[in-house]
Amino acid sequence: MTIEMEDVDGLLAEVAIFARERIAPASERPETPVSLDILLALSNEASEMGLLPLAQEEPGFSLWEDVTGSGAMAFNMGLLRHVGRANAGLAFAWHRYALARHVMSALGIRTEKATVLDTTLLSTGHYGLAQASLGQYLAGECSGEDKPKLQDWLDRQSKSGVLTAVPVWQSVLWPVWQEGRIGWQLAPRSRMQVETLSSQHGFDDLSSFRVQLEPMADVPVHEVPRDDGMFYARVLMLDMLGLLAIGAGALARAQDMTVDFTSVRRQGGKVIGGHAAVQQMLGELEMAVQQADAGIQRLSRPLDRLSIREVASARATTHALLCHAANQAVQAHGGLGYMRDLGAEKIVRDQNMLKLQAGGTRELPLLLAGLGEVQA
The missing domain is CATH 1.20.140.10 (Butyryl-CoA Dehydrogenase, subunit A, domain 3)
Structure with a gap:
């Protein structure tokens, strides 16, 4: 479903009301993290309003569902700004969940059962941005020296990364390096080594984890058809x-x-x-x-x-x-x-x-x- 520019202000006005009347009151005590039950309840409300995607749904106007139109992109950015104003951690959890769903849809990845915030996304490797090697690869000028760096950067079994999400996440979508190309892997939590990190700088309402695949985990890689x-x-x-x-x-x-x-x-x-x-x-x-x-x-x-x-x-x-x-x-x-x-x-x-x-x-x-x- 395409969002026309003339409809954006009206849609964002509804988002602003939801953020102001539902999210902000739940977040009014900054020294006390919002409980998981409330986070999930707010997220389910947003899903019922059509703001967050769920698998097997009819096309709508949920976050990151459409990135091809000016109206849709204005809505996506405006939604996250309104929710971020009320609670940045919740907005981040919604953003990564919706982006994971967007990528899964583009790659044709299907899941039988889906609940809101069950999946999250890591867009990068275990640290940084692979120095200049990633840029050279994206520019189509990857040298022999760059490929080992990218392989190490996107190594999910011997290198761990930090994931920030709601505590009940069940899978993470992340890029991997396979045969000289960037593919995507939907890794279930059950096939990962997961360590909950106790010292977290911000996003008090979420949790941070050190994650990597189990050494013998055999998780399929979804290839990108073209570039x-x-x-x-x-x-x-x-x-x-x-x-x-x-x-x-x-x-x-x-x-x-x-x-x-x-x-x-x-x-x-x-x-x-x-x-x-x-x-x-x-x-x-x-x-x-x-x-x-x-x-x-x-x-x-x-x-x-x-x-x-x-x-x-x-x-x-x-x-x-x-x-x-x-x-x-x-x-x-x-x-x-x-x-x-x-x-x-x-x-x-x-x-x-x-x-x-x-x-x-x-x-x-x-x-x-x-x-x-x-x-x-």
């Missing part, structure tokens, strides 16, 4: 776009909190929002929100009209901006900003978690260098 590099670039772009939208929503929430706080908190005989140092922080928050939203609007185009270079560049610059602005929100709250029951510091930690996903941002310059002048 595997182009297919992979499209998935990576969608993952990056979702992370940007969630981060923009979370920062908008941080801005609201900061403006409210600085308009009533008094120091030196006037509200602190009247002090130049605080005004500087408020101004930097406004600039970051405006730039993030402008970037989302610019990137809300059909996927065929986007390039991996454009999306990766936007992620590299925007996520650094989002993290800095979120830190400024904490500073504007003074010492209270560091208290977990206020909420500002949670947004900082969630922004940092978003920055670390999809291979992180540190190796994005190497990815862009590897791509060279070729656009995927």
Whole structure:
């Protein structure tokens, strides 16, 4: 089902109401993670509204179901921004689940039984972005030195990766290296070595796991019919776009909190929002929100009209901006900003978690260098 541009605002208005009236109240105590039962209940409600996909459903307008139209992409990005504003961790879980379903549909992968949030996705290998080798492969210029790096990067049996999801996930879809090409594997949890990680920086409502296939696990690899590099670039772009939208929503929430706080908190005989140092922080928050939203609007185009270079560049610059602005929100709250029951510091930690996903941002310059002048 195609979403027309004239329908986007109305659909997103319904999403905004759901995020404001259902998700935000469940997340109003930042020092207390939302329970798994509530996360699943909210996700099931979203599925009943048609916002999240389920297997064997008729075509609709669920998240990442359509990436070919301008209206659909504006809806996808807007949905994640609204939900990210209410709860970034829940938005991330929805994003990875819906993206996994999108990729499975494109590859013709079917599952007999499906429940909401049962499947998640890892879009990258065990660490980083394989330096410049991934970019060179996507550009069609992979050398003999690059292939061993990619094979190691996508080795799922001898190398472990970190997965962040709801605790009850049952399978993960991830790219693997097979016979010199990138394929995709739907790995069931029962065939994996899974270690729950206790020290998690952000996304308090989710859990993090160290995962890898069992040594003797025989899990089928689904081959991409045509250009595997182009297919992979499209998935990576969608993952990056979702992370940007969630981060923009979370920062908008941080801005609201900061403006409210600085308009009533008094120091030196006037509200602190009247002090130049605080005004500087408020101004930097406004600039970051405006730039993030402008970037989302610019990137809300059909996927065929986007390039991996454009999306990766936007992620590299925007996520650094989002993290800095979120830190400024904490500073504007003074010492209270560091208290977990206020909420500002949670947004900082969630922004940092978003920055670390999809291979992180540190190796994005190497990815862009590897791509060279070729656009995927």
